[in-house]
Amino acid sequence: MPLLNTVIPSPSTVPPPFDDARVQLLRSLLADRDWSQASVLRQPLQQALALLSAPGGGALDEATWLLVADETARYLDFRRLRNLEAQLRGCPPEALQYTRADWEAARMAEAALESHLRQVRLGSYAPEAVPMFRIH
Incomplete structure (x- = not known):
């Protein structure tokens, strides 16, 4: 039974x-002046963007998808820390000179703080009690 009012796409229609x-x-990652990558990373990212932006959307291999996923996750964390640093300094994020090297240093500081807090939660600053010694 045919469906009523079905729309059949024309073959000349190119998908967006x-x-x-x-x-x-x-796009934002590649355009951000403060988020620089080595050319070894930048070239595959630009190629991935070109493939994904092409009409019909190109297919990326698994290694490229992983590269894009890792780099975008790092970039999102970079933007989070840049916004936090801008708030602390009382200026807009665009006015702040915050680079990838600054982000890496901030990540190391965050990791050190997290490690310290974990040690504090699991341990104690007070020395362990000495067992009682009694003479009968």
């Missing part, structure tokens, strides 16, 4: 480019 939040984030 694949443009979702991930592609927008990848």
